[in-house]
Amino acid sequence: MSSFWLLLLVTNSYAAAVSDNFLKMLSGMQPPLDPCYDDDRPRRCIPDFVNAAFGIPVTASSTCGLKGPWQYCEAPEPNAQIQCNICDDHNPKKRFPASYLTDLNNPNNVTCWRSEPLQPPTSAHAPPDNVTLTLSLGKKYELTYVSLQFCPNTPKPDSIAIYKSNDYGKTWQPFQFYSSQCRRVYGRPNRATITRANEQEARCTDAHRYTGGDGLSLGHMSRIAFSTLEGRPSASDFDNSPVLQDWITATDIKVVFNRLHMPAEDPSDSLDVLIDQGYKRIDEEEEDKDYKHFEEEDEDNQTKGPSVQLLNEMQVIDSEEPKPPPTAVDLTSNGVVVNNFNHRVTHQYAVSDFSVGGRCKCNGHASRCITGRDGLLTCDCKHNTAGRECERCKPFHFDRPWGRATTKDANECKACECNQHARRCRFNMELYKLSGRVSGGVCLKCRHFTAGRHCHYCREGYYRDPTKQITHRRACKPCDCHPIGASGKTCNQVTGQCPCKDGVIGITCNRCDRGYQQSRSHIAPCIKIPPVVQMMATEEHNDGYARNEAETNSAGDNCGKCKTATRRLNLNKYCKRDFAIMVRVLSHVDDPVDEHTKGWVRYMITVESIFKKARDSRIRKGTTSLLIPSADLACKCPKIKVSK
Incomplete structure (x- = not known):
């Protein structure tokens, strides 16, 4: 054998061995597991937990430097020398846009959004600041928490309201309130107890004021975090609580900063402050029964309120006379005009991170969310479900009612049984109950001359062909009853026998019986001889x-x-x-x-x-x-x- 043929034989043998090994390797590979199924059995699946706000634009009602250069001043720590800087949206190094709220949160390189400097209030009755941050998630999410991290050397706001929307900003529902004086600012009791009867009620708390002593964060960053299910009695049975499922669902989040600091109270207001902290007037005990579940604060918290002394040290509140509005002063040698507060600590809000933790809402029927053809975020629905949140059964899968997937039942939507003779169906709850909650689908517009809830028998004027399965498109044959010999057009749907007149026989009633002869009468086509x-x-x-x-x-x-x-x-x-x-x-x-x-x-x-x-x-x-x-x-x- 020549060396060429020997080489070719060896090469072919090697190629065959590689091919066999490759096929064995492919046969040994398992297909990627689908979290929504376990050995082809449907099971509940949920998307990954994410920061739903990351990279999402935030709309701020006020941004420092957006309308021109502004001067802001802050103290690195209490009693320290005040340092002033300029914010200017046209200068990349001096910008504080709202996009910094949802960018990558890097503790080594903190980026902040700042509101425009505001005129500090002179009394507790002054109008609120009402600086808002609005975040549109673009889709329904089931939220676990809402977190705000404030910038270094800036105080934690006293009064904050958080709202949520389920309809993309058309309507808003209170989600959480923070204030040192809940009753005065928001008309709500402090730290109210939530029961099963009011699990969708927003609470107000002053707990954020006591984190870190005086509640002010100087020299380090502070945070408030609202847990959506904390204190809700049905949280342990979340799968069976539609109320809480709706409570944590949101498409938009709005944060309203009402008070950066609570001004010193008037003497006439001191009693209201004590009441808000948990005390009651003796003569009003009967009137205030609705708030009997509030517990008295311990003695250390009875005198806590706005830290007036510290605020005065920071020169935020001038107790002698109202502060004048901001004035324009030329602070630079090149003639740039900026607004300033005469080197006082600036009354403004500053937030470094706005986080919203949760999962893409898919009702337990999808393990991920994807961007659809319309550019919108939508669930990658399984279990024969459809919709942006897998909130309904996909067409022709209405044999059982749609349901949210739970750990016990994936509630997979089932196809209607129409024997391949219909393309549409509907769900009927009464039939579903009568079937023992097994089947409730009703087929619509049965084709191929079939009829019935499941298109399982032939319509009037047709009969079943015994040689074909009911799923065959020609399972029903026309009766073809003779127009004169038959007394009607409807035949027996099993045998196909037409109803014949006297003396007439045949499946289609097309001939006279023995002893009868044909006449020319339409009434008696066969007469006895x-x-x-x-x-x-x-x-x-x-x-x-x-x-x-x-x-x-x-x-x-x-x-x-x-x-x-x-x-x-x-x-x-x-x-x-x-x-x-x-x-x-x-x-x-x-x-x-x-x-x-x-x-x-x-x-x-x-x-x-x-x-x-x-x-x-x-x-x-x-x-x-x-x-x-x-x-x-x-x-x-x-x-x-x-x-x-």
């Missing part, structure tokens, strides 16, 4: 002559009463007759004694006119014979007269 010998004798014995009683009874008591009245043959009676002819009796014939004619009398007749006869009738015009039973002739039924 009488013996020819009895044709004249049984034609109602109507010969046009009247008989008297003596003639009727002369044959003896064995003769019945003959019908002697003359009758007119109307169209209906005419159609029911097999024959309609006119004959003339010629003569009586005496036959010799014969076994075949014994008991009969023969007459010679001539058929003059034939008005109606059956198709296979042998009657012809001309002379023929007629046999009449001798017993009938003796009774004169009929009464035969020659030449009549």
Whole structure:
């Protein structure tokens, strides 16, 4: 063997070995696991927990430097020398935009949003600041917390309101309140107890003021974090609490900064402050029963309130006279005009991070959210569900009601059973209950001549073809009942037998039964064939002559009463007759004694006119014979007269 062929053989053997190993490797690889299924059985699945606010634009009602250069001043720590700087949105190094709220939170490089410097309030009755931050998540999320981290060397605000929206900002619902004086600022009790009867009620708390001593964060960053389920009684049974499921659902979050500091109270207000901290006036105990669940604060907290001394040290509040509005002062040598507060600590809000922790709301039917063709974030729905939140069953899967997936039941939507004869169906709760909560789907617009809730039988005018499955598109065949022979168009849906008229047979009623012959009548298409010998004798014995009683009874008591009245043959009676002819009796014939004619009398007749006869009738015009039973002739039924 030449070296070339040897090399080729070795190469082919090597290639075959590599191919076999590759196939074995592929066969050993398992497909990626779907968190929504366990061995093809559906199970609850949820998207990953994320910071839903990360990278999302925030709309701020006020931003320092956005309308021009502003001066702001702050103290690095209490009693320290005040340091002033300039914010200017046109200078990248001096910008404090709202986009810094949701960027990457790096403790080594803190970025802050700052509001414009505000005129500090002079009393507790002054209008609130109402600086707002609005975050639109772009989709429904189930939120676990809302967190605000404030910038270094800035105070933690005294009064903050957090709102949520479930309809993309059309309506807003209170989510949480923070204030040192909840009742005065928000009209709500401090640290109210939540029960199962009011689990969607927003609470107000002053706990944020006591974090870190005086509640002011100088030299380090401080944070407030609102836990959406904390203190809610049904949190431990969240899967079965639609109230809490709706409570933590939000598309938008709005934070309203109402008070940076609470000004010193007027003497007349001191009692209201004590009441807000948990105390009551004796004469108002009966009126204030709604707040009997509030507990008294311990003695250390009874005197806590706004830190007036510290605020004065920071020169935020001037107790002698109101502070003048901001004035424009040229602080730079190049002529740039900035606004300043005469080197006082600036009254402004500063936040370094705005976080919203939660999961993309998919109701337990998706493990991730993806960007759809319309550019919107939507759930990658499984379990035969559909919608941005997998909040409904996808088309044709309405055999059971939609439900949120739980740890016990994935509540997978089931396809309607329509035997492949319908493309649409609907859900019927009554049928679902009657079936023992097994099936509630009703098929719509059954095709292929089928009918029924499941398109499981043939519609009127069709019957089931026994040679085909019910799922076959030709499982139902037309009855094809004969329009004259059948008494209706509906046949038996099992056998296909049409309802036939008297004397008519066949599956489609298309032929006459034995002993019947076809007529030209639509009412009686098949009529019974009488013996020819009895044709004249049984034609109602109507010969046009009247008989008297003596003639009727002369044959003896064995003769019945003959019908002697003359009758007119109307169209209906005419159609029911097999024959309609006119004959003339010629003569009586005496036959010799014969076994075949014994008991009969023969007459010679001539058929003059034939008005109606059956198709296979042998009657012809001309002379023929007629046999009449001798017993009938003796009774004169009929009464035969020659030449009549």
